[in-house]
Amino acid sequence: MNTRVRPDILITVLEPTDVARARRLALQAAQKAEFGENESGALALVVTEAASNLVKHGGGGDLIVREISNSRPLLEIIAIDSGKGMPDVSRCFADGYSTAGSAGIGLGAIARLSQLHDIFSSADKGTVLMAQVGPGTTETDDRLDIGAISIPYPGEDVCGDAWGLDVSPERIRLIVADGLGHGVSASKASTAAVRTVSDRRNLQPTHVLEAAHLLLKATRGAAAGVVDVDSSATEANFASVGNVAGATVSESGVRRQMISLNGTLGHQMSGARQYPYPLERNSLIVVHSDGVGAHWSLEKYPGLAQRHPSVIAGVLFRDFRRTRDDATVVVIRPHSVRS
Numbered sequence: 025m026n027t028r029v030r031p032d033i034l035i036t037v038l039e040p041t042d043v044a045r046a047r048r049l050a051l052q053a054a055q056k057a058e059f060g061e062n063e064s065g066a067l068a069l070v071v072t073e074a075a076s077n078l079v080k081h082g083g084g085g086d087l088i089v090r091e092i093s094n095s096r097p098l099l100e101i102i103a104i105d106s107g108k109g110m111p112d113v114s115r116c117f118a119d120g121y122s123t124a125g126s127a128g129i130g131l132g133a134i135a136r137l138s139q140l141h142d143i144f145s146s147a148d149k150g151t152v153l154m155a156q157v158g159p160g161t162t163e164t165d166d167r168l169d170i171g172a173i174s175i176p177y178p179g180e181d182v183c184g185d186a187w188g189l190d191v192s193p194e195r196i197r198l199i200v201a202d203g204l205g206h207g208v209s210a211s212k213a214s215t216a217a218v219r220t221v222s223d224r225r226n227l228q229p230t231h232v233l234e235a236a237h238l239l240l241k242a243t244r245g246a247a248a249g250v251v252d253v254d255s256s257a258t259e260a261n262f263a264s265v266g267n268v269a270g271a272t273v274s275e276s277g278v279r280r281q282m283i284s285l286n287g288t289l290g291h292q293m294s295g296a297r298q299y300p301y302p303l304e305r306n307s308l309i310v311v312h313s314d315g316v317g318a319h320w321s322l323e324k325y326p327g328l329a330q331r332h333p334s335v336i337a338g339v340l341f342r343d344f345r346r347t348r349d350d351a352t353v354v355v356i357r358p359h360s361v362r363s
């Protein structure tokens with residue numbers, strides 16, 4: 025079971041002093057993740073460049089620092105703005121090209137210092153940049169690409185949402201849970217729902233939710249969605265109770281909503297059901313709490329459905345987040361084990 029070690033950090037970056045703050049918070053995260061000196065230095069440079077770009081070119085934005093749980097540490101930076109966008113992203117990533125000041129050199133440095141980076145920019149909607157820095161590699165890389173953002177209700181230290189990923193030879197399983205309300209009690213409920221998955225790996229999604237329903241009686245209750253993807257990545261099975269939404273998205277951006285039933289785990293559930301959904305090659309699965317609005321379409325962002333899932337999560341978070349709630353969005357692109 026792959027769950028978040030520490031909560032994601034969101035830093036609003038509007039002016040140069042915020043750049044210094046972002047760097048400081050990222051370095052604290054690096055220390056907790058036991059980065060060495062070189063990796064910390066690389067991270068500081070990446071965060072400084074990404075945050076400076078938010079100020080110089082994005083008209084301000086959000087910088088998210090996320091720890092990717094792994095045997096070796098890896099931190100992901102996602103920089104999100106709603107600015108003018110970059111006219112030619114591939115040229116911007118080559119050293120030396122810039123539309124204003126040092127942006128071109130900055131993106132080249134980010135590319136060199138990161139294990140993995142990706143960017144999506146549209147002229148009218150802004151830019152989302154992601155970079156993963158550190159000595160770690162993602163153990164499940166051959167099974168799926170994943171992007172996730174989970175940010176607490178404003179002012180809370182803990183997130184009332186929780187999510188987890190479990191990869192076995194037979195399948196990939198993802199759960200997203202949203203504890204009622206926000207804060208510590210909500211976090212306890214959603215964490216208990218996620219833990220049910222790791223404790224009951226052999227149960228079907230419906231039975232996992234039924235088990236969670238019993239376990240969560242002592243808590244405030246939660247909504248949760250569980251999706252299984254078979255090893256050939258041709259079928260997803262989704263079961264959801266309450267306001268956790270799931271959808272499949274084709275490579276061209278066509279969305280198919282998956283079914284969530286009414287109810288609250290721990291309080292009221294009239295039975296869980298799971299339904300199968302066919303997956304095409306390079307299909308995505310998107311699962312999110314109701315802190316992200318449900319009326320999104322990747323077709324409105326040409327090319328986005330082919331980007332790294334972290335960038336897709338960043339765009340959905342930017343454009344559909346409801347600020348008065350915990351907000352979690354997880355995007356996966358399963359790979360066929362046979363291919």
Ligand SMILES: [Mn+2]
Pocket residue numbers: 202313314315349350
């Ligand atoms: Mn919620």
